[in-house]
Amino acid sequence: MLLTQSVSYQLDDLLARICGKLQISATQHRLAETRYHAIGDWLSADGSRLATYKPAIYSQGSLRIGTTVQPLFTQEYDLDLVCQIQVNPVLLPNPVDLLNLVEARLREHDIYKSMIERKNRCLRINYAGEFHLDILPACPDPASGATCVVVPDREARSWKHSNPRGFATWFETIAAEVRPEFKRFAEPLPEQVSVEDMVVLKLVVQLLKRWRDVAYAKNFELAPISIVLTTLAANSYRRQESVSGALLDILEGIVSEIPATGRLVVCNPSNPKEDLSERWDKRSDAYVAFVTGIRRFAAQWRKLSEQRGIPQVATFLEELFGETISRNVIGEQAQFMEAERSAGRLAVAAGSGGLVSVTTSHSTPIRRNTFYGS
Amino acid sequence: MVRNYVKQKDLTLGQQLFRMTAVCPRFKCFMKPNCVTWVGSIQPTDMSSVYIVQIRYVLGLRPKVFVRDPLLRRRNETEKIPLLFPDNDLCLYQPRYGEWLATMFIADTIVPWAALWLYYYEVWHATGEWLGGGEHPRARKPKGQNRK
Numbered sequence: 001m002l003l004t005q006s007v008s009y010q011l012d013d014l015l016a017r018i019c020g021k022l023q024i025s026a027t028q029h030r031l032a033e034t035r036y037h038a039i040g041d042w043l044s045a046d047g048s049r050l051a052t053y054k055p056a057i058y059s060q061g062s063l064r065i066g067t068t069v070q071p072l073f074t075q076e077y078d079l080d081l082v083c084q085i086q087v088n089p090v091l092l093p094n095p096v097d098l099l100n101l102v103e104a105r106l107r108e109h110d111i112y113k114s115m116i117e118r119k120n121r122c123l124r125i126n127y128a129g130e131f132h133l134d135i136l137p138a139c140p141d142p143a144s145g146a147t148c149v150v151v152p153d154r155e156a157r158s159w160k161h162s163n164p165r166g167f168a169t170w171f172e173t174i175a176a177e178v179r180p181e182f183k184r185f186a187e188p189l190p191e192q193v194s195v196e197d198m199v200v201l202k203l204v205v206q207l208l209k210r211w212r213d214v215a216y217a218k219n220f221e222l223a224p225i226s227i228v229l230t231t232l233a234a235n236s237y238r239r240q241e242s243v244s245g246a247l248l249d250i251l252e253g254i255v256s257e258i259p260a261t262g263r264l265v266v267c268n269p270s271n272p273k274e275d276l277s278e279r280w281d282k283r284s285d286a287y288v289a290f291v292t293g294i295r296r297f298a299a300q301w302r303k304l305s306e307q308r309g310i311p312q313v314a315t316f317l318e319e320l321f322g323e324t325i326s327r328n329v330i331g332e333q334a335q336f337m338e339a340e341r342s343a344g345r346l347a348v349a350a351g352s353g354g355l356v357s358v359t360t361s362h363s364t365p366i367r368r369n370t371f372y373g374s
Numbered sequence: 375m376v377r378n379y380v381k382q383k384d385l386t387l388g389q390q391l392f393r394m395t396a397v398c399p400r401f402k403c404f405m406k407p408n409c410v411t412w413v414g415s416i417q418p419t420d421m422s423s424v425y426i427v428q429i430r431y432v433l434g435l436r437p438k439v440f441v442r443d444p445l446l447r448r449r450n451e452t453e454k455i456p457l458l459f460p461d462n463d464l465c466l467y468q469p470r471y472g473e474w475l476a477t478m479f480i481a482d483t484i485v486p487w488a489a490l491w492l493y494y495y496e497v498w499h500a501t502g503e504w505l506g507g508g509e510h511p512r513a514r515k516p517k518g519q520n521r522k
Binding site: 309334347352366 | 487
C-alpha cells in the first residue's frame with residue numbers, strides 16, 4: 001500500500017485484502033484440480049461406458065477465471081466443471097440420458113457413489129468441509145461451432161445452449177490483465193494472493209459476489225447468480241486501474257442499463273443463444289430484488305467514495321461485505337502501518353500533516369514514540 | 375543518557391515558532407509571554423477525517439495537544455478513549471524514555487505523533503482495538519526491559 005497518496009489507494013488496499021480472504025487458497029485450488037482430474041480419469045478409463053465418447057473434464061466459471069468467493073455460512077466453495085462428451089447431440093434424442101450416463105458411471109466408483117447429488121443440469125460431488133464439484137455434462141454444438149456446447153436440462157427435458165470456454169476467453173480479454181494501480185507502489189500482499197493474481201475486474205467481480213451473498217443472505221433464492229453479475233461487470237468495465245473507481249463505474253453502468261419496461265436480458269456474449277438471466281422470466285420477484293439491490297449498492301458506493309473517517313468507511317464496508325471481514329482488513333492495514341512505523345519508514349507530508357512512506361516523500365522518518373498515559 | 379554529557383540547550387519559543395512555520399505552515403500561532411498556542415488541521419491519512427487540533431506549549435512544561443473539532447468520542451458511547459489524559463490531551467510519548475525533550479522541535483515530534491495518535495484512534499473506533507502500542511502507568515515493565 002502506498003500510504004495515503006489518495007483515498008482510493010487506501011480503500012483499494014482494503015478491498016484487495018477482502019478479496020484475498022475470500023479467494024480459494026492455492027492449496028485448495030491444487031486439491032480441487034487433483035480431484036477433478038481423478039474424476040476425469042474415472043469417466044474416460046477403459047471399461048467406462050463413456051470411454052468411446054472421449055470425455056474431457058475442464059474447469060468453468062469462477063474457478064476458471066479466478067473469481068472464487070467463499071460462501072457466507074460455509075467453508076465449502078462451489079466449483080464448476082464441464083464434462084465434455086464427443087458425441088453429436090442429435091444422436092441423443094433424450095438429453096437427460098447424458099446426465100444419467102455420467103451419473104451411472106460415477107456410481108460405479110466406490111467413493112464417488114456416496115458423494116453424488118443430482119442437480120438440474122449437473123451432478124454434484126460433495127467433498128465435505130472442502131468444496132463441491134458441480135459436473136456439467138456437455139456435447140459440442142455443431143450448429144453453433146467453435147467452443148459452443150449444449151447441455152441437458154432435467155426440468156426442461158431439452159438441450160440448453162452454453163459456451164463456458166468462450167465465456168472465459170471473452171471475460172479474460174476484457175479483464176486484460178489490468179493490475180490495480182495502487183499495487184505498483186505496494187508492499188508484499190497478504191500471502192494468499194500473489195500479485196499476478198490481482199486483476200482489477202476480477203477483484204470487482206469478487207466484491208459484487210460478496211455483496212450479493214451478504215445482501216441476499218436472508219432470502220438467497222432472490223439473489224442474482226454469479227455469471228449474471230460477472231457478465232454485467234465485464235460489459236461495463238473500461239480498463240480502470242482503481243478498484244473502488246471501477247466498482248463505482250460498473251455499478252452506475254449496470255444501473256443505467258436497467259430498462260424502464262420489461263427486464264434486463266443478460267446473454268452469454270460468446271453464445272447469444274444462451275440467456276444467462278432466463279431465471280428472471282419465472283421469478284419476477286428475483287428480478288425486482290436485483291434491481292432494488294443494485295441501485296442501493298450503487299448509491300451506497302457513491303456515498304462511500306466521498307466519505308471521510310475510517311470508522312465511517314468501516315460502517316459502509318461492514319454493511320456491504322460483512323462485519324468481521326471488514327474489521328479484520330482495517331486491522332491488518334493498521335498493523336502494516338505499525339510495522340512501517342517501527343521500521344522507521346513513516347514520515348509526515350508537509351501539506352496535510354498526513355502519514356506517508358519515507359521512500360516516496362524523501363523526508364525524515366517520524367521519531368520513535370511510545371504513547372503513554374491512562 | 376547522552377544528554378548528561380553533551381548538554382543541549384532547551385529551544386526558545388522563538389525557535390519552536392520558526393520551525394513550526396517552516397514545517398507546518400497550516401498551523402496558526404498565538405503568542406503570550408512564556409506560552410505559545412498553535413491551532414491547525416491534521417488529516418492522518420486520506421481516508422481519515424480532518425481534525426482541528428490545538429497545541430499548547432508553556433516553557434518548562436510538557437506540550438499539550440487537544441483535539442478541537444470534531445470532538446473525540448467514546449466508542450459506542452461507552453468505551454473510554456485509550457491513551458487520553460483526564461484533561462483530554464493526547465498521551466503521545468513516554469517521558470521516562472526521553473522521547474521528547476525541550477531541546478526538540480515540536481513540529482518534528484509532537485505534530486507527527488498527534489497524526490499517528492489520530493490514525494490509531496480512528497482504527498480503534500472501527501475495530502475496537504488500539505493497534506498503535508503504548509504503555510499505561512500501572513503496566514510498567516521492569517527496569518532494563520523497557521525498550522527493545
